[in-house]
Amino acid sequence: MRPFEYHRAGSVADATTHAASGAARFIAGGTNLLDLMKLDIERPERLIDISRLPLDAIEENEDGGLRIGALVSNADLAADLRVRRDHGVLSRALLSGASGQLRNKATTAGNLLQRTRCYYFYNPALPCNKREPGSGCSAIGGRNRIHAILGGSAQCIATHPSDMAVAMMALSAEVEVMSAGGEGRRLPLAELYRLPGDTPHIETVLNPGDLITAVLLPAPLKGRHIYRKVRDRASYAFALVSVAAVIKMDGATIGAARLAFGGLAPMPWRDRAVEDVLIGQSPSSALWNKAADRLLAEAKGYGENDFKSVLVRKTLASVLSDASVREI
Amino acid sequence: MHITLSINGKDHELDLDPRTSVLDALRDHLDLIGTKKGCDHGQCGACTVLVNGRRINSCLTLAVMHEGDAITTIEGLGTPEALSPLQAAFVAHDGFQCGYCTPGQICSATGMLEEMRAGWPSHVSEDLLAAPDLSDAEISERMSGNLCRCSAYTNIVAAITEVAEARDEAV
Numbered sequence: 056m057r058p059f060e061y062h063r064a065g066s067v068a069d070a071t072t073h074a075a076s077g078a079a080r081f082i083a084g085g086t087n088l089l090d091l092m093k094l095d096i097e098r099p100e101r102l103i104d105i106s107r108l109p110l111d112a113i114e115e116n117e118d119g120g121l122r123i124g125a126l127v128s129n130a131d132l133a134a135d136l137r138v139r140r141d142h143g144v145l146s147r148a149l150l151s152g153a154s155g156q157l158r159n160k161a162t163t164a165g166n167l168l169q170r171t172r173c174y175y176f177y178n179p180a181l182p183c184n185k186r187e188p189g190s191g192c193s194a195i196g197g198r199n200r201i202h203a204i205l206g207g208s209a210q211c212i213a214t215h216p217s218d219m220a221v222a223m224m225a226l227s228a229e230v231e232v233m234s235a236g237g238e239g240r241r242l243p244l245a246e247l248y249r250l251p252g253d254t255p256h257i258e259t260v261l262n263p264g265d266l267i268t269a270v271l272l273p274a275p276l277k278g279r280h281i282y283r284k285v286r287d288r289a290s291y292a293f294a295l296v297s298v299a300a301v302i303k304m305d306g307a308t309i310g311a312a313r314l315a316f317g318g319l320a321p322m323p324w325r326d327r328a329v330e331d332v333l334i335g336q337s338p339s340s341a342l343w344n345k346a347a348d349r350l351l352a353e354a355k356g357y358g359e360n361d362f363k364s365v366l367v368r369k370t371l372a373s374v375l376s377d378a379s380v381r382e383i
Numbered sequence: 384m385h386i387t388l389s390i391n392g393k394d395h396e397l398d399l400d401p402r403t404s405v406l407d408a409l410r411d412h413l414d415l416i417g418t419k420k421g422c423d424h425g426q427c428g429a430c431t432v433l434v435n436g437r438r439i440n441s442c443l444t445l446a447v448m449h450e451g452d453a454i455t456t457i458e459g460l461g462t463p464e465a466l467s468p469l470q471a472a473f474v475a476h477d478g479f480q481c482g483y484c485t486p487g488q489i490c491s492a493t494g495m496l497e498e499m500r501a502g503w504p505s506h507v508s509e510d511l512l513a514a515p516d517l518s519d520a521e522i523s524e525r526m527s528g529n530l531c532r533c534s535a536y537t538n539i540v541a542a543i544t545e546v547a548e549a550r551d552e553a554v
Contacts, residue, residue, distance in 0.1 A: 061384065061401035061447055086443045089404070090424050102401070104448055130437075134503040139511040150506045154528025155495055157425060159437045160444065290506065290527035 056092050060101045064108060067233055067266060073103050075235035075264030081105050083126055084161040086153075087169040095179060096186060097170075110268055113137070119274035122231075125164035125267050129153070129219065132163060142272060143280035144299050148222035151284045154291050164267035167220050167230070167247065168259065171213035171321075172293055174198060184210045185255040192255075200359040201295065204351075206320035211255030212357060213321060216293050220244065220323040222282055225299040225315035229271040235264025241271070248322035255321075278303030278311060279378040285318075285370055294318040296367045302333075302378035309333045309379060316350070319367060326350055338379040343372035386450050390415065391459030401447050406430045408446040409456060417457035417486045421530075428529035431487040431494075432456050438494030440528075457486035460493060468549065469493060472542035480533030488529045492543045495525045496550065517547050 064070035074081060080099035082088055083106045091097035110124040113135050121142070123132060132138060133149035153161065170176065175183045175193040182191035194202050194212050202212040228244045247259050261267075281300045286292040297317035303310045312333040315325040332346045347368040354364050388395050388408065397412055406423075409415040409432070418441060421429030425440040432441045433455040461467035466474070469489045479485045499521075504511045507524045515521055522540050531539065 056402045059401065061445075063447075082445075082448070085445065085448070086425055086440070089443050089445070093423065102445075104445075106448055130498075130503070134498075134501070136512075139504065143511055146504065146511055147506075150504060150508075154428065155498065155525055156428060156431055156438050156440045156491065156528045157443075159494075160439045290524050 057095065057098055059099050061104065062101060063104045067108060067110075067268060068237060070103050070105050070108065071233055071235040071237075071264045071266050073101065074266070077101055079103055079263070081266060084128070084165045086157050086161050087165065091170060094177065096177065105266070116271065121272045123163050123270045123272065125162060125269055127163045128159055129161045129163070129166060130155070130158040132219075133158065141275035142222075142226060144225060144282050144301055145219065145222040145272070147280065147282035148218040148284075148297075148299060151282060151294075151297075152218040163219070163270055166217055167223075167244070167267065167270070169217060170258075172216045173202065173213035176213060185213055185251070185258075188254070188256045195357055198359060199357045200362075201293070201318075202357060202360045203320050204354045204356055204360055204363045205316075205324055206250050206322065207355070208251045208253065208255070210253055211251035211321065212360075213251070213255070214318055215248070215320065215322050216317075217323060218282070218284060218294060218297060218317055221297055221315045221317040222299045223270060223272070224323040224325045225301055225313040226272055226276065227313075228273075230267055231269040231271060232261065233266050233268050234262065239268075244270070244323075245325060251321050258321075276301045276303070276311070276313065279380075281374050281378050283370055283374050285366060296363055296370050298367070298370050298374045300374045300378050302375065304379060304381055307381060308335055308337050310335075314346075314371075316367065319363060333375070338375065340372065343375045344368070346375070347371050384447050386447055388446060388449060388454060389452065390454045391456060392453075397446070399446050401445065403446045404442050405432065405434075405444050405446050405449060405454065406441040409441065409454075415456050415458055418490075419483055419486055421484070421487075426530075427484070427487075428491055429484050429487040431491040431529065433490055433494050436494065436497060438491050455490070457490055460489065467493070468546045469542065472545045473539070476538045476542040476545065477535070478539040478542040479531070479535050484529060484531045484533075488526070488531065488539055491526060491529045492539075492546075495522075496543070496547055498525070499547070500550075517544060517551070519544070522547075 079101040111126040114122045139146045181193045284294045284297040294317045299315045301313040312330045329350045419429040421427035425443040430441040461470045
């Protein structure tokens with residue numbers, strides 16, 4: 056690992072100021088960053104340790120939602136009684152990710168900002184536009200079984216690996232950000248991420264020094280919460296395809312629907328047009344297929360990942376069947 | 384950097400390069416070699432230790448970030464003369480073959496049983512709000528961050544189950 060300067064931040068302002076210049080990175084859980092530094096993929100010159108900042112609380116908002124501090128561990132968030140009771144899809148998504156050890160260390164904001172697990176991003180011997188801009192994409196025309204079928208570009212088809220972020224996207228979460236200049240702002244999680252386009256190395260809209268301080272969940276969504284993850288082994292593996300769903304029945308028809316998808320795209324994927332297909336309709340296989348058609352209208356396979364279109368269609372149908380059982 | 388680490392109830396003063404992981408601090412600077420280095424990337428669980436009672440991968444965290452934390456390693460859980468209940472159960476149930484993953488398995492199981500006692504659900508729990516079952520499926524899921532190349536999994540689950548049942552009876 057390359058040498059770096061270590062700074063333990065005493066406050067949010069201290070952290071953002073120290074991160075604003077040079078090749079600096081915040082470190083909290085460190086489970087992804089240190090992994091990548093050992094492989095010489097992340098090369099920070101300065102690490103700002105934010106792990107002792109007071110950002111580890113889950114608080115109730117006036118609107119009935121939750122404010123989740125950036126440093127709340129994935130384990131604590133999944134186990135929080137309010138999350139288990141009112142935002143089940145989020146608890147389920149978290150529990151499906153990583154291992155017990157990693158969930159104890161990994162933080163909420165770190166999970167959002169984790170890097171892709173594309174084989175080529177992880178292999179400095181081969182070209183990767185995300186790691187070395189302009190070097191080329193080895194996945195296009197190479198091994199791309201785990202890669203994106205939505206939202207990719209000719210420069211990059213890497214997927215975002217988070218489960219947690221998929222559930223948060225379905226819940227319309229927002230992100231609270233503090234800038235190096237001391238200005239706070241809020242943005243929808245969907246607006247945090249950037250699609251790769253011609254600049255796959257730029258993954259979010261955050262500026263140097265910006266620190267995510269919290270994730271805001273709106274008031275609880277009634278209905279059935281389901282997170283279904285399809286992967287190569289039953290535990291401790293990234294999703295090939297995942298579906299986060301919150302479905303509220305209104306008698307025999309679907310009253311409200313939230314859907315987000317993992318494993319398909321460079322960011323947790325939500326397409327409101329898919330939800331619109333379902334609203335006011337009666338559950339049926341034909342309807343599930345119509346929703347999948349809408350989701351996959353722009354889908355593009357690259358050979359080895361062609362199966363994802365079929366897999367997400369089947370997974371979506373299975374989730375929607377389970378979620379749309381008429382409430383008694 | 385000059386730091387103080389609290390390990391198994393004892394303070395140790397160390398001069399460390401900031402790059403040093405907790406794992407390397409334990410093994411290379413303190414001669415606590417019970418904690419094992421497997422993959423060094425958080426994938427195998429051999430390096431699992433407890434920090435403030437929580438199980439973590441010691442390879443994926445920096446020693447300089449843990450001043451003031453209570454670190455517990457396999458050496459702190461029991462001794463050859465006085466094995467911890469999990470250590471004794473692993474011996475009784477033959478929960479290993481080569482033994483390399485065992486310290487990580489036992490530290491992980493120690494933390495995992497506390498998580499179950501606190502009522503944390505897992506991926507395989509049917510009800511997010513119910514107390515978790517002590518089933519093989521629950522234990523396997525919760526221990527999936529610890530790989531065993533010798534594949535002693537069946538006996539590892541049996542050893543953990545025995546300790547968990549004994550605890551439940553004691554409550």
